[in-house]
Amino acid sequence: xxxxxxxxxxxxxxxxxxxxxxxxxxxxxxxxxxxxxxxxxxxxxxxxxxxxxxxxxxxxxxxxxxxxxxxxxxxxxxxxxxxxxxxxxxxxxxxxxxxxxxxxxxxxxxxxxxxxxxxxxxxxxxxxxxxxxxxxxxxxxxxxxxxxxxxxxxxxxxxxxxxxxxxxxxxxxxxxxxxxxxxxxxxxxxxxxxxxxxxxxxxxxxxxxxxxxxxxxxxxxxxxxxxxxxxxxxxxxxxxxxxxxxxxxxxxxxxxxxxxxxxxxxxxxxxxxxxxxxxxxxxxxxxxxxxxxxxxxxxxxxxxxxxxxxxxxxxxxxxxxxxxxxxxxxxxxxxxxxxxxxxxxxxxxxxxxxxxxxxxxxxxxxxxxxxxxxxxxxxxxxxxxxxxxxxxxxxxxxxxxxxxxxx
Amino acid sequence: xxxxxxxxxxxxxxxxxxxxxxxxxxxxxxxxxxxxxxxxxxxxxxxxxxxxxxxxxxxxxxxxxxxxxxxxxxxxxxxxxxxxxxxxxxxxxxxxxxxxxxxxxxxxxxxxxxxxxxxxxxxxxxxxxxxxxxxxxxxxxxxxxxxxxxxxxxxxxxxxxxxxxxxxxxxxxxxxxxxxxxxxxxxxxxxxxxxxxxxxxxxxxxxxxxxxxxxxxxxxxxxxxxxxxxxxxxxxxxxxxxxxxxxxxxxxxxxxxxxxxxxxxxxxxxxxxxxxxxxxxxxxxxxxxxxxxxxxxxxxxxxxxxxxxxxxxxxxxxxxxxxxxxxxxxxxxxxxxxxx
Numbered sequence: 001x002x003x004x005x006x007x008x009x010x011x012x013x014x015x016x017x018x019x020x021x022x023x024x025x026x027x028x029x030x031x032x033x034x035x036x037x038x039x040x041x042x043x044x045x046x047x048x049x050x051x052x053x054x055x056x057x058x059x060x061x062x063x064x065x066x067x068x069x070x071x072x073x074x075x076x077x078x079x080x081x082x083x084x085x086x087x088x089x090x091x092x093x094x095x096x097x098x099x100x101x102x103x104x105x106x107x108x109x110x111x112x113x114x115x116x117x118x119x120x121x122x123x124x125x126x127x128x129x130x131x132x133x134x135x136x137x138x139x140x141x142x143x144x145x146x147x148x149x150x151x152x153x154x155x156x157x158x159x160x161x162x163x164x165x166x167x168x169x170x171x172x173x174x175x176x177x178x179x180x181x182x183x184x185x186x187x188x189x190x191x192x193x194x195x196x197x198x199x200x201x202x203x204x205x206x207x208x209x210x211x212x213x214x215x216x217x218x219x220x221x222x223x224x225x226x227x228x229x230x231x232x233x234x235x236x237x238x239x240x241x242x243x244x245x246x247x248x249x250x251x252x253x254x255x256x257x258x259x260x261x262x263x264x265x266x267x268x269x270x271x272x273x274x275x276x277x278x279x280x281x282x283x284x285x286x287x288x289x290x291x292x293x294x295x296x297x298x299x300x301x302x303x304x305x306x307x308x309x310x311x312x313x314x315x316x317x318x319x320x321x322x323x324x325x326x327x328x329x330x331x332x333x334x335x336x337x338x339x340x341x342x343x344x345x346x347x348x349x350x351x352x353x354x355x356x357x358x359x360x361x362x363x364x365x366x367x368x369x370x371x372x373x374x375x376x377x378x379x380x381x382x383x384x385x386x387x388x389x390x391x392x393x394x395x396x397x398x399x400x401x402x403x404x405x406x407x
Numbered sequence: 408x409x410x411x412x413x414x415x416x417x418x419x420x421x422x423x424x425x426x427x428x429x430x431x432x433x434x435x436x437x438x439x440x441x442x443x444x445x446x447x448x449x450x451x452x453x454x455x456x457x458x459x460x461x462x463x464x465x466x467x468x469x470x471x472x473x474x475x476x477x478x479x480x481x482x483x484x485x486x487x488x489x490x491x492x493x494x495x496x497x498x499x500x501x502x503x504x505x506x507x508x509x510x511x512x513x514x515x516x517x518x519x520x521x522x523x524x525x526x527x528x529x530x531x532x533x534x535x536x537x538x539x540x541x542x543x544x545x546x547x548x549x550x551x552x553x554x555x556x557x558x559x560x561x562x563x564x565x566x567x568x569x570x571x572x573x574x575x576x577x578x579x580x581x582x583x584x585x586x587x588x589x590x591x592x593x594x595x596x597x598x599x600x601x602x603x604x605x606x607x608x609x610x611x612x613x614x615x616x617x618x619x620x621x622x623x624x625x626x627x628x629x630x631x632x633x634x635x636x637x638x639x640x641x642x643x644x645x646x647x648x649x650x651x652x653x654x655x656x657x658x659x660x661x662x663x664x665x666x667x668x669x670x671x672x673x674x675x676x677x678x679x680x681x682x683x684x685x686x687x688x689x690x691x692x693x694x695x696x697x698x699x700x701x702x703x704x705x706x707x708x709x710x711x712x713x714x715x716x717x718x719x720x721x722x723x724x725x726x727x728x729x730x731x732x733x734x735x736x737x738x739x740x741x742x743x744x745x746x747x
Binding site: 118123126129134147164175206207257258260395 | 483488489490498499500502503504506507508510511512516517518520521522524525526528529531532534535536537538539540541542543546549553556559560577581585624626
């Protein structure tokens with residue numbers, strides 16, 4: 001690959017979305033739920049876990065067989081791959097047959113890979129290391145899940161997988177945008193997927209950050225997060241690819257940044273240093289001052305630690321001019337590796353529909369923060385630039401900025 | 408745009424970059440790293456909780472920064488196909504044996520794939536860009552590509568880029584069952600593990616910095632396809648067609664296994680011998696990082712041991728590096744920069 005230093009740096013155009021979450025089976029369905037204030041949080045019906053009646057989750061309302069049917073892929077795939085395929089199918093479908101000859105990339109992210117199958121295989125392997133059906137762990141690796149989906153949709157250009165915990169798919173979108181901006185690629189499918197598993201449900205429970213009730217992001221009395229699952233992808237194009245394929249631009253990806261909190265493996269620093277850096281650097285890249293942001297889609301998991309740090313960080317960056325801000329995780333739960341992609345789609349919808357989504361189940365203002373999230377749907381809002389935050393374990397902080405064209 | 412390796416640190420089955428023992432006599436079979444004394448490298452309280460993948464990554468990162476003379480990079484970019492296997496298995500074991508009751512969090516926290524890069528950032532106090540690639544046999548190469556993209560936007564910065572993968576009893580067993588690694592009943596590759604980090608900039612900082620001017624990754628299911636894609640790479644980068652050294656991912660202790668390489672050599676590099684590096688690293692998804700470490704070290708020291716490179720001790724300035732892991736291929740073209 002030859003990186004051209006002098007090529008023009010034009011932001012990538014976001015021309016389509018693909019989405020599946022607990023709140024809906026595709027972009028339109030999820031949008032309906034967001035507008036009507038209908039969350040997808042409930043007790044799991046498909047996940048097999050001793051804890052499934054203890055913790056409400058944002059589970060996608062389809063079995064693996066049903067997902068496979070929707071996507072047109074084999075049902076024996078890991079659930080992460082099935083979710084990914086459903087959303088990728090949606091994001092590509094208006095362009096099927098039109099992408100020949102363009103330099104295309106697939107940037108996917110996940111954290112669990114094929115763990116839903118691995119955790120079924122493992123007990124037999126533990127008892128006897130010659131035991132268990134080895135085909136179940138063929139797609140264990142995060143990258144294997146990506147390759148299943150890329151192979152099915154015939155994407156053979158640049159294919160990669162990023163895994164940085166809860167910021168994973170924000171980072172895959174960032175890399176895709178960088179490569180289009182650098183003139184290396186014309187078209188990219190970027191985002192991520194993650195499925196619920198016993199591994200993650202128990203993992204998060206061991207950290208004692210799960211709420212036994214539907215989560216309440218940014219509320220002073222919040223008790224933790226609800227795990228979720230799903231997939232969110234955006235289709236990014238260069239100017240020339242968009243013009244040639246007739247794709248309509250929903251918004252551009254005008255800024256992106258990744259920074260590291262370097263404070264603790266799982267907790268954010270109290271003043272959210274990494275969060276501040278990510279937001280500031282994304283604004284700098286987009287050439288925007290904080291006042292230009294119309295809406296912040298918060299990471300807002302509902303944990304004591306995240307919301308407190310993120311709240312302080314937003315105050316530090318925006319001063320006393322806080323834009324509309326809400327966490328959509330009250331609708332979908334925390335979709336881990338998919339969160340950045342899912343919320344990128346919500347950010348694009350915010351621009352397309354000129355709307356702010358409500359932060360559900362909020363009642364009490366946090367002491368450490370002197371602003372409140374938007375608790376009601378705001379239609380006809382003047383949305384020009386949306387900032388989307390995704391902050392993950394390992395201090396990994398990502399911020400993306402989406403801009404209405406001609407803003 | 409070129410990127411320059413201005414420092415390296417690595418740990419692999421033949422030792423550690425500061426003291427590698429390239430003597431392979433008596434080495435047979437699958438190879439594990441022999442871990443150094445970590446005193447002074449990793450604080451004991453932290454060491455206690457670190458699994459092997461993390462220890463390897465941290466020690467390689469520290470050795471790299473010592474080699475380069477820097478205290479902290481601006482950004483970190485890591486590649487790992489398997490992540491922290493030991494921790495993943497540890498957590499799965501707990502879940503299974505305790506039937507999802509009272510499981511401890513440590514193994515879960517450390518099982519996330521970006522733990523190595525995150526831990527390094529913590530230890531160095533590095534607040535910069537920090538990404539982890541988990542794309543099978545391309546994980547390390549993609550971390551390098553990400554590094555190049557980052558440096559394109561920030562030409563003055565430095566990036567600590569690396570590749571890490573560990574071998575465990577379970578991963579070895581599963582890969583044997585899958586027919587990838589050699590077992591009693593089945594021929595296959597000899598396994599390995601390791602970690603390598605590089606201090607990368609958009610300029611050479613020192614004499615003997617290693618310049619990477621081309622890096623491409625592709626998949627090829629057949630030898631024919633591998634040849635045609637490599638030919639396409641050479642078309643785009645003609646200087647890579649006639650290097651002084653063609654180095655590949657063959658294991659010279661398994662000379663009968665040249666699948667995926669011999670076709671490329673006979674079609675595109677007839678005047679070159681088929682030399683390789685995996686007798687030093689073993690086979691694993693990010694092993695090519697060890698090759699880059701050995702090349703970088705040789706370039707910086709101007710010492711090119713014949714038992715490693717086969718050039719009778721003669722310095723090498725132009726190298727084409729071709730690696731294969733399963734059907735994941737990468738091609739790189741490297742030059743030893745003479746002057747900073």
